[in-house]
Amino acid sequence: xxxxxxxxxITANETxxxxxxxxxxxxxEPLPEMQPGQFVQLLIEDxxxxxxxxxxxxxxxxxxxxxxxxxxxxxxxxxxxxxxxQVGRAINVLYPLGNSFSEPLPQQKILxxxxxxxxxxxxxxxxxxxxxxxxxxxxxxxxSAGDLLQxxxxxxxxxxxxxxxxxxxxxxxxxxxxxxxxxxxxxRICTCGPTPMMKAVAAYAAQRGIYCEVSLENTMACGIxxxxxCVQDTVDGHRCVCTxxxxxxxxxxxx
Amino acid sequence: xxxxxxxLNGLKLKNPVLTASGTFGYGFEYEDxxxxxxxxxxxxxxxxxxxxxxxxxxxxxxxxxxxxxxxxLQNKGVDYFCEKIYPQLKSVDTSVIVNVSGSAIEDYVExxxxxxxxxxxxxxxxxxxxxxxxxxxxxxxxxxxSAEEVIKAVRKVxxxxxxxxxxxxVTDIADIARAVEFAGAxxxxxxxxxxxxxxxxxxxxxxxxxxxxxxSGACVKPVALRMVWQVAKAVHIPVVGLGxxxxxxxxxxxxxxxxxxxxxxxxxxxxxxVTSKVIKGIDEYLDENxxxxxxDIVGALxxxx
Numbered sequence: 001x002x003x004x005x006x007x008x009x010i011t012a013n014e015t016x017x018x019x020x021x022x023x024x025x026x027x028x029e030p031l032p033e034m035q036p037g038q039f040v041q042l043l044i045e046d047x048x049x050x051x052x053x054x055x056x057x058x059x060x061x062x063x064x065x066x067x068x069x070x071x072x073x074x075x076x077x078x079x080x081x082x083x084x085x086q087v088g089r090a091i092n093v094l095y096p097l098g099n100s101f102s103e104p105l106p107q108q109k110i111l112x113x114x115x116x117x118x119x120x121x122x123x124x125x126x127x128x129x130x131x132x133x134x135x136x137x138x139x140x141x142x143x144s145a146g147d148l149l150q151x152x153x154x155x156x157x158x159x160x161x162x163x164x165x166x167x168x169x170x171x172x173x174x175x176x177x178x179x180x181x182x183x184x185x186x187x188r189i190c191t192c193g194p195t196p197m198m199k200a201v202a203a204y205a206a207q208r209g210i211y212c213e214v215s216l217e218n219t220m221a222c223g224i225x226x227x228x229x230c231v232q233d234t235v236d237g238h239r240c241v242c243t244x245x246x247x248x249x250x251x252x253x254x255x
Numbered sequence: 256x257x258x259x260x261x262x263l264n265g266l267k268l269k270n271p272v273l274t275a276s277g278t279f280g281y282g283f284e285y286e287d288x289x290x291x292x293x294x295x296x297x298x299x300x301x302x303x304x305x306x307x308x309x310x311x312x313x314x315x316x317x318x319x320x321x322x323x324x325x326x327x328l329q330n331k332g333v334d335y336f337c338e339k340i341y342p343q344l345k346s347v348d349t350s351v352i353v354n355v356s357g358s359a360i361e362d363y364v365e366x367x368x369x370x371x372x373x374x375x376x377x378x379x380x381x382x383x384x385x386x387x388x389x390x391x392x393x394x395x396x397x398x399x400x401s402a403e404e405v406i407k408a409v410r411k412v413x414x415x416x417x418x419x420x421x422x423x424x425v426t427d428i429a430d431i432a433r434a435v436e437f438a439g440a441x442x443x444x445x446x447x448x449x450x451x452x453x454x455x456x457x458x459x460x461x462x463x464x465x466x467x468x469x470x471s472g473a474c475v476k477p478v479a480l481r482m483v484w485q486v487a488k489a490v491h492i493p494v495v496g497l498g499x500x501x502x503x504x505x506x507x508x509x510x511x512x513x514x515x516x517x518x519x520x521x522x523x524x525x526x527x528x529v530t531s532k533v534i535k536g537i538d539e540y541l542d543e544n545x546x547x548x549x550x551d552i553v554g555a556l557x558x559x560x
Contacts, residue, residue, distance in 0.1 A: 003287040005528060043525065051472055052317050052524060094288075094527065221315055221322060222524040226280040228300075228326045229315035237308050238329060 003097060003224065004032055007090040011067060013083070016149050020117070021083045022059070023070045025091065031068055034061050035100030036125035037215055037247045040070065041223040042082065043092035050078035052221050057192070057246070058096065059120040060127065060153070068095075071120035071149065097223050098246045101125050101190050101213055108187040110136040112158075113175055113201050115193025116147070121215055123150060125190060126157035137161060137186070139178055141197065145169035176200040186210055190247075192217075195255070202250035212250040216241045257541035258548040259534070261295070261516050263493040264441045266378050266416040268350055268516060270295040271549055272506065272534050275497050275520030276354035276380060276420075277301055277326065281340055282347060288527040293534065295516060296350035298380050299340075302370070303355075304362040306332040316453035316462040321472025321499070322521060323451050325465040328356050333366045337373065345375045352418065356382040360408050368412040378415055381406065381440075384422030384447035396422035396447075399434035406438035418495065421445040421486070423475075428482045429489035436490045444495035444518060445486060446479045472521040475499045480512050487513025487554060501529070503536020513554040 008025035015021050041053035060069040074080050085091070101121075104110055110129060114122040119140050129136045136158040142148045145168040154160045162170030163178050171178050175197060181204060191201045192215035205212035218241040220230035225243035232241050233254040239245070259270035273296040279285060282297045291297060309329025316323040330336075336353070344351050353370050357363040363381065370379055383405060384396035395401045406419060419435045421428060423446035432443055448469025453462035479498025487494045496514030500506050501522045509517050522529045537549060546552055 005288055005526075049319055050317075051320055051322060092526075219313060219315055219317075221324075221521075222278075222284075222527075224284050224527065226278060226284040227315070227324070227524055228277075228309065228329050229324060231309070231312050231314065231329070233312065238312075 001035075001096060002032070003094060005092065005094050008068065008093050010085055010087050010089050010091065011065075013085055013087060015083075016071075017146050019147070020071065020073055020149055022150075023072060023082065023085070024062075025068045025070070025093065026066050031061065031066055032096065034058055034068070034096040034124075036128045037100035037121055038096040038098050039223075039246060040068070040093050040095035041097060042070075044078045044081050045092075047077050047081040049076075050081065053094065053223060054078045054082070055097075055217075055220055055223055055242070057121040057215070057217075058124055060124045069123075071117065071123075073117040094223060098242055099244070101215075101247050104129070104134060104188050106134070108134065109185070110134060111139060111180075111186040111189045112136050113139045113141075113189060113191040113193070113197075115141040115175055115197040118191075118193030118197075118215070118217075119149060121192050122190070123153055123157075126154060130157040135159070137180065137184075139163070139175050139180065141165075141175035141193070174200070176204060189213070191215070199255060202253075205250060213247050214250050214253070215246045216248065217246065257538055257546060258550075259295075259538060259541075261549060263418075263495070263515055264416065266350070266418075266441070268295040270534050271510070271516035271537070272530055273298055273352070273495065273516060273518045274523065274530060275518040276382070278520040278523045281344065282351070283343070285523070285527050289531045292348040294349050294530055295534075296352055297347070298352045298354050298518065299344070300330055301328045301354045301356040301382055302330055302333050302336050302366060303328055303357055304333055304366050306330070306335070311464040313462060313464055314468075316468065318451070318453065318470065318472070319474065321470055321474035322524075323453055323463060323468035323470050324448070325463045325468035327465070333369050337369055341373050341376070350377050351375065352378045352380055354380045354382050354420070355409075360405050363405055364408050364412055367409045371413050371415060376415075378418055378441075379413060380418040380420050380444060381409060382420050382447070384420055384424070396431065397425050399431055402431055403434045403438040406435055406440055410439035416441045418442045418444050420447055421482075422447050423478060423482055423498075424450045429485045432486040432490050436492050440492060442493040442495060442515075443486060443490065444497060446475070446482050446498045449475055449478060471499070473499045473501050476505060476508075480508055483509055483514050484512040484556070500533070501525075503533045503540060506533050506537055507540055507552065510549065510552045511554070511556045513556070515550075515553050
């Protein structure tokens with residue numbers, strides 16, 4: 001897929017809670033085709049502590065409004081600076097980068113598991129599945145109710161199940177402890193979130209013989225396969241998360 | 256439109272802007288963003304005698320105005336390069352230079368010998384300075400005698416342009432540069448990364464899997480400029496300057512310090528089209544200041560009061 005370097009304009013910067021915000025970007029030309037699982041690299045020009053671009057997974061593409069959505073967690077100086085960006089400002093974006101979640105077979109029962117900011121790519125993936133008449137089950141985990149984001153968006157595309165660590169919403173505990181994993185059988189699982197969560201989900205899938213794709217978030221520099229900084233150890237040796245991933249068949253990973 | 260062409264001791268480049276090894280892949284990675292044939296040259300990633308998996312993840316740590324890396328020369332080896340990569344590079348209409356690394360003299364010699372047969376590769380850049388190779392890549396570039404030894408051995412089997420990339424992690428870089436010139440190098444490039452380290456205070460652990468790594472990016476520019484200036488005064492062969500060049504003004508500073516050409520490295524990660532902007536900016540600077548050729552500003556630093 002061809003990659004682009006565009007100055008995109010902020011149409012909205014919505015604070016979701018004290019940790020998360022949703023950036024919506026557009027341009028006068030139609031946005032290029034993007035696939036669920038892909039990511040962008042944002043240039044942050046006015047933070048002295050931020051030298052490299054920030055890789056952010058694509059949350060959603062609103063084709064009708066020609067908008068790209070990015071769900072961002074305030075982690076460091078770069079993302080905190082982004083949170084302050086005002087509507088109308090331009091951001092230099094490299095996109096779309098990386099591979100995407102693979103196409104499921106028709107009639108498959110699909111579980112999409114997201115934790116924390118890892119729920120972001122699940123929205124676009126869910127929307128693309130729904131467009132193919134596959135209604136996925138979303139299993140979304142967070143610390144507490146206030147950290148479960150975009151639930152009304154997710155509900156447009158499938159059944160939404162939740163867990164919270166403090167029990168304030170959904171089932172109490174981690175996603176891997178949710179009863180649906182014991183009570184139902186899925187054909188395919190896609191997951192993105194903290195590494196311990198993804199490992200647990202991948203182990204569950206392996207145990208039950210379910211095909212499982214995981215989306216990794218290794219720290220990276222270039223995002224286009226040049227620097228070899230973001231490598232993941234796999235059965236085929238070191239592979240770049242930015243170009244061979246971020247989505248991998250869980251069986252290929254050595255972790 | 257000034258004359259941007261340069262001749263580095265027989266190595267003719269259409270302009271003085273090269274890409275630094277390890278930051279530009281094989282060039283193809285950047286084709287969506289720039290026309291790579293407009294570059295003065297592409298120095299492709301470090302190539303070794305045998306396949307190398309490189310160091311374990313994590314290999315990178317961001318720093319203020321820079322980054323540390325510990326990639327460890329991940330590459331598929333010289334035979335893979337000759338058979339699979341080179342055929343694709345032949346059609347690229349610019350000078351493609353291969354960076355050669357090794358951990359023993361035989362490694363350098365065999366790799367250089369194989370690349371010497373590739374018609375469309377006019378030069379190699381000998382990396383005697385990579386700080387990531389535990390087996391001794393560091394040692395060659397940090398001592399005049401071992402630098403001379405490896406260059407003399409490569410010189411015997413490599414008749415084309417031999418550029419030698421110098422390590423900044425030395426007491427006197429001018430001394431090393433003189434030894435490198437004496438041993439038969441056609442040009443020198445500098446600086447390679449500065450040895451550095453990052454610690455995560457929260458976990459009380461090093462950030463990089465190798466504990467130490469190579470520092471690059473805007474933060475190293477003052478050190479690189481100083482070393483280019485010192486080396487340009489010490490040797491008669493051309494100097495290729497690199498280290499923290501983020502824009503055309505940075506590049507011009509290197510020419511003034513005595514570099515005949517420059518390499519752009521880490522800046523490619525932040526702006527994949529930076530090289531074309533630097534070429535354009537150099538041209539504009541020359542026009543605005545009444546210079547007809549980039550050669551006119553090489554070593555043109557004004558130091559009288």
